[in-house]
Amino acid sequence: MNRFFAKNKGLLLVLFLGVSAYAHVTPMVVVTSRAEFIRYSLRRATHFFIREIDSHSEIFESRHLHTWHPRKSDIHLYVGRDTGQHLVGAVVFLRIPSRHGPVEIGVAYDTEGTILNAAVTQVGSEPLTFLTPMLSHGFIKQFDGDTYAAKFSTRKLAPKDKTPLTQYYARVIVAGMKWTGRIFRAEILDQSRSEIHP
Secondary structure, three states: OHHHHHHHHHHHHHHHHHHHHHOOOOOEEEOOOHHHHHHHHOOOOOEEEEEOOOOOOHHHOOHHHOOOOOOHHHEEEEEEEOOOOOEEEEEEEEEEOOOOOOEEEEEEEEOOOEEEEEEEEEEEHHHHHHHHHHHHOOOHHHHOOOEOOOOOOOOOOOHHHOOHHHHHHHHHHHHHHHHHHHHHHHHHHOOOOOOOOO
């Protein structure tokens, strides 16, 4: 056994370094629970359903157009209905990878695709350090009231937040906002503009 380690220590070192680099994942911090975000965002809803996304959805067909695309496991879609079973809105949770760990955003839409609420719901403890200043200045809240098809940008980032890492995370959030819009359009609007049965 010792002879094996002696002969292969170079290979083992490479494997160890590779695993260590991959394992640079910080623990997730829950900023707002999904349940709390859904209830607050879709206040008129009395019933909530998980909406399963088809693996053959058009969301996954356009992956060659973008540098990053979500996997099915990165997306959680919920719909809310009122007592008459009419659609009130939908919430998309999207986990986005970043240099220092994942960032999850939650975006709530009404039936026409207007954003009711947008927030960072979970984030790695390391990216949280860079996100906190911009979030406290309302960066993601600026998108409330926009539509799913808005041209989201980092323009409204506060001047004091314009450090390289904060700008990087602003771009991560903007990319996520664009993807939630595509997901909402493909999975909610394009399926039916009135009644949607999960």
